[in-house]
Amino acid sequence: MFLRNLWYFAMPGRDLKRGAMTAKLLLGEPVLIARGGDGAPFALRDICPHRGIPLSHGAFDGKEVECCYHGWRFGGDGRCTAIPSLVPDQKFNIERVKVARYPCREVQGNIWVYFGDETGDPGDPPIVPELGDRAPGMNEAMTFPCHVDHAVVGLMDPAHGPFVHQSWWWRSRRSIHEKSKAFGPSQRGFTMLRHPPSSNSAAYRLLGGEMTTEISFQLPGVRIEHIRAGKHVLCNLTAVTPVSETETVVHNAIYWTQPWLTPLKPLLAPFARAFLKQDRDVVVMQQEGLRHNPNLMLINDADVQAKWYYQLKDAWQKAGTDGQPFENPVKAQELRWRS
Ligand code: FES
Ligand SMILES: [Fe+2]
Known part of the structure; x- marks a missing residue:
């Protein structure tokens, strides 16, 4: 078992461009890390809740991740936003479909992901003193x-x-x-x-x-x-x-x-x-x-x-x-x- 309720260094920020996503295995868990069009990174469990294929095999438009199998779409908060196979009068509450989201922060040029059991505020990732928000050389x-x-x-x-x-x-x-x-x-x-x-x-x-x-x-x-x-x-x-x-x-x-x-x-x-x-x-x-x-x-x-x-x-x-x-x-x- 790995220590939980802590921030883990995931990747250098410069390796993730705007509108890009990448797949990582961290603490034995598949994690998709993406950077939205707004520049902010987010992290989701890299498993489609429909039939389990990694979402990272799909596409990312800078806002939503689209699964490559049946096209279900998910926002950076993990909520499902679209299920293409549904016909208009089929009552299926897509809001109930979620993929787990990890707290994710970029600090001093590095992306950190929080692995926790609680939903409270995870606090800040480790910060190097006296460097402001400088990125690594x-x-x-x-x-x-x-x-x-x-x-x-x-x-x-x-x-x-x-x-x-x-x-x-x-x-x-x-x-x-x-x-x-x-x-x-x-x-x-x-x-x-x-x-x-x-x-x-x-x-x-x-x-x-x-x-x-x-x-x-x-x-x-x-x-x-x-x-x-x-x-x-x-x-x-x-x-x-x-x-x-x-x-x-x-x-x-x-x-x-x-x-x-x-x-x-x-x-x-x-x-x-x-x-x-x-x-x-x-x-x-x-x-x-x-x-x-x-x-x-x-x-x-x-x-x-x-x-x-x-x-x-x-x-x-x-x-x-x-x-x-x-x-x-x-x-x-x-x-x-x-x-
Ligand atoms: S497995 Fe992802 S949409 Fe079906
Ligand atoms: Fe050493």
């Missing part, structure tokens, strides 16, 4: 052949850097040194409090100005690395969305306010991609072992964030079933490791 996504938990734990694992991401521009094995970072609880997760970034990252040094980093994590699997460099902000949003029990998409959106970075985009994109691929490659190899169902270990302090993730998940699920308010199990703490 760069988006990257990769499908990992693993359960969402392994992708999330990989995100917050500080000890794999010098091994998995060994490269001249990021980390070398020789650069390993002891680190101590202060953490505190946040709304649905925890934050590595603002600090000067690691001196062993050559890539950071390019930015110039006085630098500080804050890294936050929130359920279901959203990591925001927020770097201030002088008066500028560089930010990396990573959001992990399960496709199924065995497949997970890791989305990466990079934002910056430094104007000089924008023309360097074609140069930077391969690095972002290489970085994500290093994480993916190690997950592919890990699957070879996980197939045999081994017991796994989480050690202090390098794996404490992973422990927190599992505790947060339990607390979230418990709050969902008991109807109690969510209580964050994370306590403020200093963590030490070598990386």
Whole structure:
């Protein structure tokens, strides 16, 4: 079971043109995401309530989706608006026919879909601070052949850097040194409090100005690395969305306010991609072992964030079933490791 009552990153907004629709499998559910002629995205269950064919095989005119099988039409709110086979005196209340609608929002250039059990206000999707409604300078996504938990734990694992991401521009094995970072609880997760970034990252040094980093994590699997460099902000949003029990998409959106970075985009994109691929490659190899169902270990302090993730998940699920308010199990703490 995947965590519910949360926003999940569905796709970069720039990949969905006005009047277009696309089919996605998210949390094991078929979802049609479309952008109306008015520019607003919406999401529907991608199954025709008549005979179950995915609506995404049909047509979209920017207002209504038409099923390819018998031409039933549906608005962005999921209500049926037309059934072509009905003759005028046949009393069939088409308003009773509905396809489930998911709350869908576009925030800072990305489309998020809410998977919830309640009909109340789902609140806002995760928002990156200090960027207004700026869209990402760069988006990257990769499908990992693993359960969402392994992708999330990989995100917050500080000890794999010098091994998995060994490269001249990021980390070398020789650069390993002891680190101590202060953490505190946040709304649905925890934050590595603002600090000067690691001196062993050559890539950071390019930015110039006085630098500080804050890294936050929130359920279901959203990591925001927020770097201030002088008066500028560089930010990396990573959001992990399960496709199924065995497949997970890791989305990466990079934002910056430094104007000089924008023309360097074609140069930077391969690095972002290489970085994500290093994480993916190690997950592919890990699957070879996980197939045999081994017991796994989480050690202090390098794996404490992973422990927190599992505790947060339990607390979230418990709050969902008991109807109690969510209580964050994370306590403020200093963590030490070598990386
Ligand atoms: S299956 Fe969609 S209209 Fe019949
Ligand atoms: Fe990594």
